[in-house]
Amino acid sequence: MGNGCRIFSIDINEVLEEKELHVVTVHISIVIPGATSLKDKRMVLRSIIDRVRVRFNVAIAEVGSQDIYDRAELGLATVGERPSQANGLADGVLRFIEDTLEQKGVAEVIDAVFTEY
Numbered sequence: 741m742g743n744g745c746r747i748f749s750i751d752i753n754e755v756l757e758e759k760e761l762h763v764v765t766v767h768i769s770i771v772i773p774g775a776t777s778l779k780d781k782r783m784v785l786r787s788i789i790d791r792v793r794v795r796f797n798v799a800i801a802e803v804g805s806q807d808i809y810d811r812a813e814l815g816l817a818t819v820g821e822r823p824s825q826a827n828g829l830a831d832g833v834l835r836f837i838e839d840t841l842e843q844k845g846v847a848e849v850i851d852a853v854f855t856e857y
Contacts, residue, residue: 762856763819764826766834767803769851770812770841781809784846788837792816796833812847823856830854 775781785802792800804813816833820826834852841847 760821761819762821762823762826763817764823764830765815765817765855765857766830767851767853767855768814768816768834768837768849769805770814770847771850772810772812772847774846775809778807778809781812784841784844785812785814787844788840788847789814791840792833792837795836796829798829798833800833827854827856 772781772784775784789800789802792798798816798818800814800816802812803815805811814837816830818826818829818833820829834849838849841849
């Protein structure tokens with residue numbers, strides 16, 4: 741490629757073994773009882789996703805139930821040098837999401853599944 745870009749691939753398992761990195765993902769299910777359209781749903785999700793991105797250094801995105809206006813599924817991922825660090829950050833983000841949605845009174849977390857790598 742003439743533009744100076746290089747393409748390479750990384751074996752994530754190799755990186756995790758060498759660096760002692762710990763990854764935690766969380767699958768969060770949310771109910772949005774007041775939403776009557778996908779636009780209502782997107783407003784709630786955009787607000788919470790933006791707040792999480794500003795406050796925490798994590799990856800977060802809508803990962804399911806995208807065509808259902810009163811349900812949402814978010815996925816988030818954290819990385820840490822120790823399992824307790826990655827888990828603590830993921831737990832803190834989940835508490836922040838639960839508290840923020842409760843304060844606004846627009847939605848509720850109904851399930852959260854943590855997975856460690």
